[in-house]
Amino acid sequence: MSRQNKYSIGEFSKKTGVSIRTLHYYDELGLLQPEKNEESGHRIYYEKDIFSLHKIVSLKFLGYSLDKIKDLLDEASISADLNKTLALHLEGLEKEKEHIEHSMSAIKRVMNLLEKEGEVDSAVLFSLIRNTQVETDQKEWMEEHFLTGVAEELSKKSDEDKFTLDETLVQLSKDVKQLYGRPVEDMEVQAAVKRYIEASFAFLGEELIEKLADTEMEEAEIQELEKMAPSPFTEEEQQWLNRAMEYYAQQAEMEHS
Amino acid sequence: MSRQNKYSIGEFSKKTGVSIRTLHYYDELGLLQPEKNEESGHRIYYEKDIFSLHKIVSLKFLGYSLDKIKDLLDEASISADLNKTLALHLEGLEKEKEHIEHSMSAIKRVMNLLEKEGEVDSAVLFSLIRNTQVETDQKEWMEEHFLTGVAEELSKKSDEDKFTLDETLVQLSKDVKQLYGRPVEDMEVQAAVKRYIEASFAFLGEELIEKLADTEMEEAEIQELEKMAPSPFTEEEQQWLNRAMEYYAQQAEMEHS
DNA sequence: TATAAGACCTCACGTAACTGGAGGTTCAAG
DNA sequence: CTTGAACCTCCAGTTACGTGAGGTCTTATA
Structure with a gap:
């Protein structure tokens, strides 16, 4: 036997x-x-x-x-000392898992967008993926800048909310491509800016936006941020859009007072 | 500019x-x-x-x-065709994630065991890890053998329940190492078998065990199963244990009738 | 203007955990 | 004795770079 x-x-x-x-x-x-x-x-x-x-x-x-x-x-x-090694390993796996979950979330967002919008400008698509990707970096950055609250709030947002914001961004990019070149006071331009800003407010909540706006940044830090979250626009478009948004802010200011 | x-x-x-x-x-x-x-x-x-x-x-x-x-x-x-590719990729990531989760669960079970038991026989440890590892295979195998119910039930078990079962297995292995060689009718042997069987019943539920026992298997299939879930015992120990369990079953039978 | 540091170039080997193939030897059956 | 399957060893390729050697280019300073 x-x-x-x-x-x-x-x-x-x-x-x-x-x-x-x-x-x-x-x-x-x-x-x-x-x-x-x-x-x-x-x-x-x-x-x-x-x-x-x-x-x-x-x-x-x-x-x-x-x-x-x-x-x-x-x-x-x-x-x-297996126990130590195992604990260490567990940590590593946890990180891997988080990475995968991030990737999955990004993919889902992209798929959602493709489904709802059909064709999407690839610059927008990639800026979105990149955004998801650097989420962790952004969170760290915010925490460094005493915006812990903001960071927390943001990571609590559901995929659904993010979907909505994604669609807003797509809409904005379409608007920009179409309206770029017009004076920033143009009614349609201002309407587009309004839509975008309101959607952003809805997503972030007014307080958070203001907190962000109030945060003082040095040039180097702005560069840092840009590295993390690339804009889907060309530099010219971005500058034009900034002007349009400033104009919008001024108008809103005047109405308030 | x-x-x-x-x-x-x-x-x-x-x-x-x-x-x-x-x-x-x-x-x-x-x-x-x-x-x-x-x-x-x-x-x-x-x-x-x-x-x-x-x-x-x-x-x-x-x-x-x-x-x-x-x-x-x-x-x-x-x-x-990005959409298709993305969907495919998502699936892949899902699998990776599941794998990682399995690994994490296995590690947790091992850590739990080490913590509670101090030193654990490595054969037991590895048979346990291996068990976790082939869980998916086992599930498939069960489904093939019309034991879908069993498979479902098993995967619903919480980590806690699994911890408990792990400890039972460790106990059994200690018993076997200590008692191996004695006649299977020995009181202590039978007591150990009883403890183990009762714990297994508690984990699986009586029906599931009976369902499993009633399933007819061919030699080749038994080999298949063994490949998936290695016993922590040597062949001799395993055979001795089998005899002890058979004896236990006979006694139980007699009491019943 | 000479020189030295530092940034850059190419080339090429090393990594982890295998898979695949070439070319040759051994085994088992008929 | 032959034939085909199974086995052997050795070598190359895979991914996404890291690292280092050995040489060239740029730039700042003496």
């Missing part, structure tokens, strides 16, 4: 589901070195090798590199 | 946060090929290159390979 089963590499591969080539590789690395028929050089695997392979595969699953695995296998007692 | 800013590769790298080597690489791949000073060979980047780089970085963020990105950049209209 306790006869030791022998396996050729092919059989072993089938039994364990690990490819022959990978077994060769593990042999080469010294992770799993089976007995060898001295004459033929053919590898001979036993039951115990199944255990070893399971260890390797398990550790790999936990996210260890083969290099680390080799160290771990060599160690007599595995549970020695 | 519309003077075209020029950047050396170093400046460009600082402005965009992309390393010089990476810029070289993108140039080599044809992803972003800036102008060159013919005499010196030094690269000259302009504002427009910032846009291009943003595109590349964005697509990379979405998970595309540089190769794919090149294709996408070459295409005139990006939104052509």
Whole structure:
């Protein structure tokens, strides 16, 4: 009953589901070195090798590199400082997961946009993706600038809210492409600016916007921000838009007083 | 105002946060090929290159390979079949995410065990990790064998419940190591078996266990299952344990009737 | 204007965890 | 004895760069 089963590499591969080539590789690395028929050089695997392979595969699953695995296998007692290593690993996985979730969110936003709008200007698309991408950086930046509240609020926004804002941005970009060149006082231009600003207010809430507007920034910092969140517009368009928005702000100011 | 800013590769790298080597690489791949000073060979980047780089970085963020990105950049209209590609990518990311979550769950279970038990036999540890790892396979297998209900139930179990089951398994393995060799009718042996079986019942629920027991399997299928879920015991121990459990079942049967 | 520092150039190897192929040997069956 | 499958070793390629060698260009200062 306790006869030791022998396996050729092919059989072993089938039994364990690990490819022959990978077994060769593990042999080469010294992770799993089976007995060898001295004459033929053919590898001979036993039951115990199944255990070893399971260890390797398990550790790999936990996210260890083969290099680390080799160290771990060599160690007599595995549970020695395993706990620390595992905690560390868990952190790494957490980050990876967050990254993936961000990517997924970005993709969903893009897909949503494509679905609702059909064709979308690629500059807008990419500025949007980039925005999602640097969300973490932005959050950090805001926290550095004592805008912790803003950062918190923003990360609480649902995907739905973001969808809405995305669509607003698309609308704005269409408006800009169409209206660029007209005087900033033009009624249609002002109407477009109004739509955009109101949507932004709706998204952020008035307080947040004002807080942002009140934050003083140095030139270098503005550059920093730009690096993080590229505008979908050309420099000229952006400047024209800025003027239009300033004009809008002035008008609003006057009405208020 | 519309003077075209020029950047050396170093400046460009600082402005965009992309390393010089990476810029070289993108140039080599044809992803972003800036102008060159013919005499010196030094690269000259302009504002427009910032846009291009943003595109590349964005697509990379979405998970595309540089190769794919090149294709996408070459295409005139990006939104052509982007939607399909994105959907596909989303699926891939979903799978990656699930994998990571599985790994995290496995790590947590192991950490929990180490914390509560101190030292744990590595065979048990690995059989447990392996179990988590092949959870998906097991689920598929069960569904193939018309045990959809069981599969569903199992994946609904909380981490807490799994922790408890883990501890039971550890207990059993300790018992087996200690009691192996004694006759299966031995009182302590039977007590250990009882503890284990009752804990399993508590975890799975009686119906599920019976359903599983009633499922007829062929030899090949049993092998399949073994491949998925390795026992932490040696073959001899496992056989001894099986006999002990059979004996337990007989006794239980007799009491019932 | 000479020189030195620093920025830039190309070339080429190293990484992780394999996969794939070439070219040759061994095994098992007929 | 042959034939085909299974096995062997060695080498190359994959991704997205990092790193370093060895040489050229630019720019600031003496």
